[in-house]
Amino acid sequence: MAGHRIFAMSFASIYPLYLAKVERKGHTKDEVDEVITWLTGYDEVSMEKAIANEVTLEDFFAEAPGLNPNTPLITGLICGIRVEEIEDPLMQQIRYMDKLVDEVARGKKMSSILRGTT
Numbered sequence: 001m002a003g004h005r006i007f008a009m010s011f012a013s014i015y016p017l018y019l020a021k022v023e024r025k026g027h028t029k030d031e032v033d034e035v036i037t038w039l040t041g042y043d044e045v046s047m048e049k050a051i052a053n054e055v056t057l058e059d060f061f062a063e064a065p066g067l068n069p070n071t072p073l074i075t076g077l078i079c080g081i082r083v084e085e086i087e088d089p090l091m092q093q094i095r096y097m098d099k100l101v102d103e104v105a106r107g108k109k110m111s112s113i114l115r116g117t118t
Helices: 011-024 029-040 044-052 057-062 089-105
Strands: none
Touching (some): 011 029, 011 044, 011 057, 011 089, 029 044, 029 089
């Protein structure tokens, strides 16, 4: 089964877009990093390494230290689709990340974004 073309995109190509989105709305790189590390388990060093090595989104999630057990609490629409109803696990993980970054950009409180955990 062929994967979606987004799976082959590098995390390094997506990350600056996330930063630009939140910075336009007055938020910071640290906030983006916090939600991505919460979701994936990466630390700052390993995330920078993934960016430098231009790993694909598929590999980024496959090599993630551990998805947060509270990811099922991430609900709502992203690109017009409910994230909780996405069947492909990798696409759902990518959309979880999109959703968290969107919530940062919208100015949602970090405690809510991280689903009550810190």
